[in-house]
Amino acid sequence: MKIKQLLPALAALFSFSIVALSAQYIGLLFPAFTVPFWLWLILLTSSLESAYYATYYLNRRTPILVRFIELGLWLLPVYFLCGRVIESFLWPGFLVLISWLIARGYGSQLAFMERVADYLGDQGASTVSWEYESLASTDYHDLPIKYFWSRLYACGILIALLAIAFHNRGGSLKVAEAFHLTVLGSVALVSGLALQAGAYLFRLQILWGYAQADVSPSLTRRWIKGVATLLLLVLFVVNVAPVNYWPLTAQRISAIARGLLIKGPRVSMPPMTSQDGSPQFEGEQDLLFPEEVAPGPWGIILALSIFFVFAGLAFLILFVLGFIVVHLVGAEVERLKGLPKLAVQIYSGLQRALCQLFHAMRNARTRLQVRGNIPDSNAFAENVVKRPARRRAAAPENVRIMLRRIAQEAGKKGLVFHPALTPSEYGRMLMDHLPEASRVVDGFFAGYHKVRYSNQEVSISEQENLLEIGADIITKIENLRGDESHGKVGGT
Amino acid sequence: MAKLAVHKVAEFGAKVAGNIAKVMVGKEISVKMLLVALLSDGHVLLEDVPGVGKTMLARSLATSLGGSFSRIQCTPDLLPSDITGLSIYNQKHEDFVFRQGPIMAQVVLVDEINRATPRTQSSLLEAMGEGQVTVDGRTHALGKPFLVMATQNPVEFEGTFPLPEAQLDRFFLMLQLGYPSMEEESEILLRLQGRHPIADLKAVSDPAEVVAMQQIVTEVFVEESVRKYVVRLVRSTRGQSQVHLGASPRGSLALLRAAQAHAALDNRDYVTPDDVKMMATSVLGHRLTLKAESALRGITAPSIMAELLRQVDVGAESKDGA
Numbered sequence: 065m066k067i068k069q070l071l072p073a074l075a076a077l078f079s080f081s082i083v084a085l086s087a088q089y090i091g092l093l094f095p096a097f098t099v100p101f102w103l104w105l106i107l108l109t110s111s112l113e114s115a116y117y118a119t120y121y122l123n124r125r126t127p128i129l130v131r132f133i134e135l136g137l138w139l140l141p142v143y144f145l146c147g148r149v150i151e152s153f154l155w156p157g158f159l160v161l162i163s164w165l166i167a168r169g170y171g172s173q174l175a176f177m178e179r180v181a182d183y184l185g186d187q188g189a190s191t192v193s194w195e196y197e198s199l200a201s202t203d204y205h206d207l208p209i210k211y212f213w214s215r216l217y218a219c220g221i222l223i224a225l226l227a228i229a230f231h232n233r234g235g236s237l238k239v240a241e242a243f244h245l246t247v248l249g250s251v252a253l254v255s256g257l258a259l260q261a262g263a264y265l266f267r268l269q270i271l272w273g274y275a276q277a278d279v280s281p282s283l284t285r286r287w288i289k290g291v292a293t294l295l296l297l298v299l300f301v302v303n304v305a306p307v308n309y310w311p312l313t314a315q316r317i318s319a320i321a322r323g324l325l326i327k328g329p330r331v332s333m334p335p336m337t338s339q340d341g342s343p344q345f346e347g348e349q350d351l352l353f354p355e356e357v358a359p360g361p362w363g364i365i366l367a368l369s370i371f372f373v374f375a376g377l378a379f380l381i382l383f384v385l386g387f388i389v390v391h392l393v394g395a396e397v398e399r400l401k402g403l404p405k406l407a408v409q410i411y412s413g414l415q416r417a418l419c420q421l422f423h424a425m426r427n428a429r430t431r432l433q434v435r436g437n438i439p440d441s442n443a444f445a446e447n448v449v450k451r452p453a454r455r456r457a458a459a460p461e462n463v464r465i466m467l468r469r470i471a472q473e474a475g476k477k478g479l480v481f482h483p484a485l486t487p488s489e490y491g492r493m494l495m496d497h498l499p500e501a502s503r504v505v506d507g508f509f510a511g512y513h514k515v516r517y518s519n520q521e522v523s524i525s526e527q528e529n530l531l532e533i534g535a536d537i538i539t540k541i542e543n544l545r546g547d548e549s550h551g552k553v554g555g556t
Numbered sequence: 557m558a559k560l561a562v563h564k565v566a567e568f569g570a571k572v573a574g575n576i577a578k579v580m581v582g583k584e585i586s587v588k589m590l591l592v593a594l595l596s597d598g599h600v601l602l603e604d605v606p607g608v609g610k611t612m613l614a615r616s617l618a619t620s621l622g623g624s625f626s627r628i629q630c631t632p633d634l635l636p637s638d639i640t641g642l643s644i645y646n647q648k649h650e651d652f653v654f655r656q657g658p659i660m661a662q663v664v665l666v667d668e669i670n671r672a673t674p675r676t677q678s679s680l681l682e683a684m685g686e687g688q689v690t691v692d693g694r695t696h697a698l699g700k701p702f703l704v705m706a707t708q709n710p711v712e713f714e715g716t717f718p719l720p721e722a723q724l725d726r727f728f729l730m731l732q733l734g735y736p737s738m739e740e741e742s743e744i745l746l747r748l749q750g751r752h753p754i755a756d757l758k759a760v761s762d763p764a765e766v767v768a769m770q771q772i773v774t775e776v777f778v779e780e781s782v783r784k785y786v787v788r789l790v791r792s793t794r795g796q797s798q799v800h801l802g803a804s805p806r807g808s809l810a811l812l813r814a815a816q817a818h819a820a821l822d823n824r825d826y827v828t829p830d831d832v833k834m835m836a837t838s839v840l841g842h843r844l845t846l847k848a849e850s851a852l853r854g855i856t857a858p859s860i861m862a863e864l865l866r867q868v869d870v871g872a873e874s875k876d877g878a
Binding site for chain 2 (some may be wrong): 318412464467468471481484485486487488489490513514516517518519520
């Protein structure tokens with residue numbers, strides 16, 4: 065199923081529900097503007113026709129006369145149903161016109177989205193690149209998605225204003241009216257959000273088509289399923305959950321903070337009128353302003369806690385956003401800008417920090433194991449002689465452990481085995497400080513390379529030789545201790 | 557396990573390098589890098605100021621290897637068909653016949669590649685990437701070995717067309733020869749007083765031997781920690797703050813293969829992290845696209861690579877090499 069087939073229906077449903085909901089509220093505010101029930105059917109069908117016609121057939125060459133005829137076909141039945149009285153026709157006719165126009169706008173934008181892709185030509189890669197550029201840039205006002213968002217915001221604000229106006233007026237609702245409002249509101253919310261989500265998918269489908277990307281055919285189905293689940297959740301929260309489900313409001317927080325930080329007398333405002341009702345002016349009673357006092361320690365702690373909680377929440381949100389962005393855009397992460405880039409940086413930083421912590425813990429464990437395995441060089445040499453069977457089983461590993469032991473001993477002298485150094489580079493560093501043992505060191509590292517990086521078996525005698533050489537190097541490093549006080553071993 | 561005949565690769569390298577040394581004074585490292593590219597079945601971009609011996613190095617290698625050699629002198633009016641070849645109408649047979657272009661050789665010297673237009677440069681893409689050319693809908697396979705050595709002058713900008721990233725990525729490695737030392741320059745003057753030594757240079761190998769050496773190189777053992785080091789190094793270029801676009805996975809493959817070839821030339825049948833470090837700048841440097849501000853600050857790809865090599869964990873003695 066193509067999302068394009070579904071989007072005009074969603075657009076029509078949204079246009080219809082917004083216009084019908086506004087008409088309901090206006091009818092409640094001004095009873096003269098109450099609309100008849102049959103008008104809803106015409107609003108819905110005219111929106112559907114307008115959206116589908118604009119999406120599939122309308123183009124710039126369509127004569128204006130055709131559009132007038134199309135609109136006239138919807139207004140004419142309204143006129144007749146209104147009893148051919150022009151005063152009764154004006155308001156319902158206006159609503160049909162508005163609904164039809166909103167749906168037409170959406171339909172045109174859906175058609176435009178495909179044409180935008182046409183302008184980009186058949187360069188799939190550059191199309192995708194353009195897409196990322198457009199996502200990263202703030203200057204994308206001409207994109208249809210922006211149009212969809214602005215319409216959603218505008219309609220939401222309109223309905224909110226009408227609802228607030230009705231609420232402030234203190235009007236009461238009958239059960240049927242409340243039901244109509246709930247149904248229309250829910251349809252508007254669901255269709256608006258679904259339309260927005262669908263528009264994104266539609267745009268991606270266009271880009272995938274041009275990029276000839278191999279996209280799973282079940283993606284649209286899964287997308288619809290995901291959006292439907294989310295919308296059901298939103299619908300549940302909006303209609304079933306209590307309105308004041310979040311105990312922390314800005315007002316409440318500021319009141320708590322004010323109470324904690326400023327322990328002063330309350331502001332007492334003098335009455336603006338005297339007892340006899342005449343206006344009271346200056347000089348009669350002074351205003352009392354609070355005296356600012358230093359905040360208490362608990363107040364500061366609480367304020368800091370609130371700050372950290374909010375900072376932590378923001379950090380967590382950015383981390384999650386970073387995770388999503390990294391997994392969505394993959395290798396194109398470097399092209400991000402602004403908030404997505406910040407989110408990705410936070411995500412990567414935290415991930416790196418955790419990795420380093422994990423590495424440090426693992427290295428510490430390895431060091432402990434090494435200490436356990438090789439008590440000292442002399443004992444190690446004894447092992448070579450006394451426990452041949454055990455030695456043979458773990459011999460290649462022992463050569464590696466020997467290097468760690470050498471690095472450990474040399475590290476105490478400031479010759480640190482930096483992780484970015486290769487074994488031979490480290491070997492050269494040791495040779496610089498142990499010139500008399502340079503041949504031994506060189507031999508050890510040559511053998512180590514073979515043990516560590518080659519796939520050929522190293523003979524037991526060769527391994528024994530390496531371990532002995534390693535023990536010898538450790539002894540030589542330990543002997544450097546006498547020279548340490550003279551500053552012969554420099555840190556590297 | 558049968559012992560790999562890497563000594564043959566080392567002997568081959570010494571033989572060819574010795575032959576080139578008859579013409580080129582110094583430049584042992586550059587010659588080795590060139591051999592690494594040849595043994596890895598890659599292509600080389602020689603970038604440096606005029607007169608340091610880029611073309612001479614390419615010619616001497618081509619001569620040393622034997623096989624067919626062709627040279628393309630790039631100019632702004634060079635057409636793709638001048639490189640790939642074209643079909644011309646043969647009136648005698650009343651049919652179109654394909655006339656091969658200079659790309660149909662085993663060693664191709666593309667001199668001053670950045671003087672050709674992007675369209676012409678792009679005609680090399682298929683040949684370098686896939687070892688074939690398609691003309692008039694027909695695909696012609698190129699011979700083996702196939703080595704493109706391109707030279708470019710980074711100083712001049714007028715009348716030049718910088719190579720696009722896609723084209724740069726096709727080059728296995730980029731070399732900069734640099735000026736010779738005083739002793740070397742003196743030796744050059746001495747050698748070139750009379751007849752140019754390249755005129756007497758003889759082939760010391762043949763294409764079949766090169767192909768055999770290439771096969772041996774692919775079998776050089778790479779331990780897991782070294783492979784992970786290659787990946788870490790390449791990935792670090794992608795997150796570098798001064799880099800706009802890091803090296804691609806093709807870069808990882810190239811670095812690994814280069815390390816294998818380097819190890820084989822050193823008569824080793826296994827790769828060490830030193831091989832990777834040695835090849836990293838030449839293989840990855842030209843694959844980095846620097847940010848404009850980095851370029852303005854005079855930061856170069858080799859300096860970034862040097863910094864990364866100082867930072868990236870080799871994984872030598874961590875427990876699993878990760």
